[in-house]
Amino acid sequence: MPQIEVGLGERSYPIWIGQHILADLGSALDKVEFPSKVALVTNPTVGDLYCEKIVASLVAGGRQVSVIRLPDGEEYKNINTLENIYDVLIDRRFDRYCGLIALGGGVIGDMAGFAAATFLRGIPFVQVPTTLLAQVDSSVGGKTGVNHPQGKNLIGAFYQPKHVHIDVAALTTLPQREFSAGIAEVVKYGIIRDPVFFNWLEENRAALVAQSAEALIHAVMISCQIKANVVENDEKEQGLRAILNFGHTFGHAVETLSGYGVIKHGEAVSIGMVVAAQIAYRMGHCTSAEVDRIRELLSYFDLPVAPPDFTVSEYLEVMQRDKKVKDGAVRFVLNHGIGSSELHKLENLEVVLQEILSQ
Ligand code: NAD
Numbered sequence: 001m002p003q004i005e006v007g008l009g010e011r012s013y014p015i016w017i018g019q020h021i022l023a024d025l026g027s028a029l030d031k032v033e034f035p036s037k038v039a040l041v042t043n044p045t046v047g048d049l050y051c052e053k054i055v056a057s058l059v060a061g062g063r064q065v066s067v068i069r070l071p072d073g074e075e076y077k078n079i080n081t082l083e084n085i086y087d088v089l090i091d092r093r094f095d096r097y098c099g100l101i102a103l104g105g106g107v108i109g110d111m112a113g114f115a116a117a118t119f120l121r122g123i124p125f126v127q128v129p130t131t132l133l134a135q136v137d138s139s140v141g142g143k144t145g146v147n148h149p150q151g152k153n154l155i156g157a158f159y160q161p162k163h164v165h166i167d168v169a170a171l172t173t174l175p176q177r178e179f180s181a182g183i184a185e186v187v188k189y190g191i192i193r194d195p196v197f198f199n200w201l202e203e204n205r206a207a208l209v210a211q212s213a214e215a216l217i218h219a220v221m222i223s224c225q226i227k228a229n230v231v232e233n234d235e236k237e238q239g240l241r242a243i244l245n246f247g248h249t250f251g252h253a254v255e256t257l258s259g260y261g262v263i264k265h266g267e268a269v270s271i272g273m274v275v276a277a278q279i280a281y282r283m284g285h286c287t288s289a290e291v292d293r294i295r296e297l298l299s300y301f302d303l304p305v306a307p308p309d310f311t312v313s314e315y316l317e318v319m320q321r322d323k324k325v326k327d328g329a330v331r332f333v334l335n336h337g338i339g340s341s342e343l344h345k346l347e348n349l350e351v352v353l354q355e356i357l358s359q
């Protein structure tokens with residue numbers, strides 16, 4: 001079974017990737033000396049599908065398990081929902097020698113991770129991601145948190161898990177649109193950091209759409225390796241880690257302007273990556289043939305690639321509020337060819353966007 005180590009000194013942790021490995025969670029937890037009293041945080045959708053198998057594996061290994069089911073949906077990713085977790089932990093007398101397990105997509109992972117970071121000033125936690133997006137992105141790297149009415153993920157902490165347990169078999173129950181949204185992040189890794197992986201994605205796209213376990217394991221493994229490497233070099237996003245936001249600056253604007261939930265995050269990132277590549281082309285960082293390759297690969301995975309019909313000033317206004325804005329200038333991650341990327345300060349964004357949107 002492929003295993004990756006996220007190397008962060010005493011906060012290092014393994015990522016296990018395989019097919020039908022949910023039942024191995026108990027032995028994985030033993031290897032990292034995870035506590036025996038645990039709470040499994042999930043939602044009804046994922047819980048109904050996978051809780052029984054996981055609880056059985058944990059109980060067979062001698063663990064005492066409380067299950068906490070949070071409502072399903074991004075709209076519940078807030079401080080109020082977190083209280084459900086804290087209430088159960090306090091009622092059931094969880095102490096510093098207990099642990100949390102997040103079973104679900106990025107919403108559950110971010111909330112359970114933040115609860116673990118803050119309960120008693122930090123208890124250990126483990127990620128069992130069940131969406132493709134969570135498997136290749138949110139479960140790795142330690143960003144945890146919740147939304148505030150004023151914006152996404154405004155309240156949070158960097159807090160690394162003790163173990164990440166990825167079973168690609170869980171993806172068989174994932175709705176098709178969620179699967180495609182996750183693929184956008186996979187393609188992102190190839191564009192920003194790994195030309196060989198991008199070629200591999202082009203060559204193996206049919207196997208991925210058919211959800212071949214072998215192809216999925218490879219794609220998830222390389223994605224996690226790339227993310228782990230970036231996080232090892234810049235855990236708290238002081239520089240390099242910003243490249244993981246490729247496609248996100250414009251993508252977030254698409255999400256905000258369309259109304260949250262209308263366009264999925266991965267779909268918005270797909271549109272944002274094509275816009276970023278078009279900007280990169282205009283600034284001489286890539287060729288038009290490379291922009292076409294990016295667009296074609298994303299389209300193959302049924303991802304949208306054309307910006308919705310908002311005006312340049314609407315897009316600009318939202319992008320001015322992006323977390324990467326510094327001294328008033330919007331900063332954009334741009335690809336350099338395919339397989340490399342950098343954060344750029346864009347002075348002439350309005351003109352460039354005007355050209356791209358009027359095409
Ligand atoms: P999600 O967690 O809302 O999951 C999408 C839907 O799929 C949900 O309805 C969920 O219940 C369902 N689901 C999950 N696994 C399933 C399965 N195996 N079978 C059937 N249904 C399943 O969405 P997501 O795309 O996984 O995560 C999005 C969240 O992740 C956002 O809140 C975003 O801010 C966050 N995020 C965090 C990071 C990070 O670094 N921490 C990175 C990217 C995104």
Ligand code: GLY
Pocket residue numbers: 137138140141143241244245
């Ligand atoms: N998803 C971006 C990051 O983890 O930095």
